[in-house]
Amino acid sequence: MKNKLFFLLFILSSCSMRAQITDPVATEVWSPEPRVVTPGAGTAVPSDAIVLFDGSNLNEWMSVQDSSAARWNVEGGAMTVNTDAGDIMTKRVFGDCQLHVEFSEPEVVVGEGQNRGNSGIFLQNRYEVQVLDCYQNRTYSNGQTASIYKQSIPLVNACRPPGQWQYYDIIYTAPRFNTDGIKVRPGFVTVLHNGVLVQNHTEIKGTTEYIGLPQNKAHGKGAIKLQDHDCLVKYRNIWIREL
Numbered sequence: 010m011k012n013k014l015f016f017l018l019f020i021l022s023s024c025s026m027r028a029q030i031t032d033p034v035a036t037e038v039w040s041p042e043p044r045v046v047t048p049g050a051g052t053a054v055p056s057d058a059i060v061l062f063d064g065s066n067l068n069e070w071m072s073v074q075d076s077s078a079a080r081w082n083v084e085g086g087a088m089t090v091n092t093d094a095g096d097i098m099t100k101r102v103f104g105d106c107q108l109h110v111e112f113s114e115p116e117v118v119v120g121e122g123q124n125r126g127n128s129g130i131f132l133q134n135r136y137e138v139q140v141l142d143c144y145q146n147r148t149y150s151n152g153q154t155a156s157i158y159k160q161s162i163p164l165v166n167a168c169r170p171p172g173q174w175q176y177y178d179i180i181y182t183a184p185r186f187n188t189d190g191i192k193v194r195p196g197f198v199t200v201l202h203n204g205v206l207v208q209n210h211t212e213i214k215g216t217t218e219y220i221g222l223p224q225n226k227a228h229g230k231g232a233i234k235l236q237d238h239d240c241l242v243k244y245r246n247i248w249i250r251e252l
Contacts, residue, residue: 054248061099062088062247070097087245090128090237098134098232105252108179113243114142116172122148127238132181133231137217138200140242144168155200155207158217163207175203190227
C-alpha cells in the first residue's frame with residue numbers, strides 16, 4: 010500500500026512540475042557546448058580527424074606479418090595491394106570511430122565471384138567490412154561488397170564499375186567486455202557505400218570468420234587492417250575520427 014501511495018505521489022508531483030513550466034527558456038540547455046569541428050568539402054578530411062593515408066607515404070602503417078614497415082605500392086596518390094607483402098595494419102589502435110576509406114577495383118577485370126577485386130577493411134583487426142568488385146559480379150550475398158563478412162548482407166548493391174573510385178563511411182561502436190572477459194554489449198556498425206546506406210546499425214556477432222562461427226574473445230582497442238587477397242585493389246584518402 011505504501012509503495013502504491015509513493016508511486017501515485019511521484020506521478021502527481023511529476024505532472025505538477027511539467028504543468029508549472031510555462032517559459033520555453035526553462036528547458037534550454039546551454040552547457041556543455043559542443044566543440045567546433047571544421048568539416049571538409051565533400052569527402053575531404055574534417056579538422057579533428059587522424060589522417061591514416063594522404064597519398065604520400067605509409068608512415069601510419071605496418072606489416073601484419075612481422076610489424077615491419079608496410080610494403081604496399083604508393084603511386085599517384087594511392088596505395089595498391091602488394092600481393093607479395095601480405096596484410097597491413099595501422100600502428101595506432103582504435104575503438105569507437107568514424108572511418109572514411111576510398112578504394113578502386115582493378116580496371117582490368119580478372120576472375121569472378123570472390124576472386125574479383127577482393128580485399129577487406131577490418132575494424133579492431135577482427136571485424137571485416139568486405140571490399141569486392143560486385144559490379145555485375147554475383148557471389149554469396151553475405152560475402153559481397155559492403156557485407157559484414159559472413160554475417161550481414163548489405164541492404165543494396167551500390168558498386169561502381171571497376172576502375173572508378175568508391176568510398177565507405179563507417180560508423181563503428183566497439184563491443185564491450187566485463188572484467189571476466191564476457192561480452193556485455195555487442196559491437197554495431199553503420200556503413201554508407203558511395204553515399205548509400207548499406208548497413209544500418211548492424212550488430213556484429215563476433216569475429217568475421219571464413220570458416221566457422223564468430224568468436225567473442227575479450228579485447229580492447231585494435232588496429233585498422235587492410236587485407237591482401239591477391240587482388241590489386243587501390244586505396245586512398247583514409248582518415249578516422251575517434252568517438
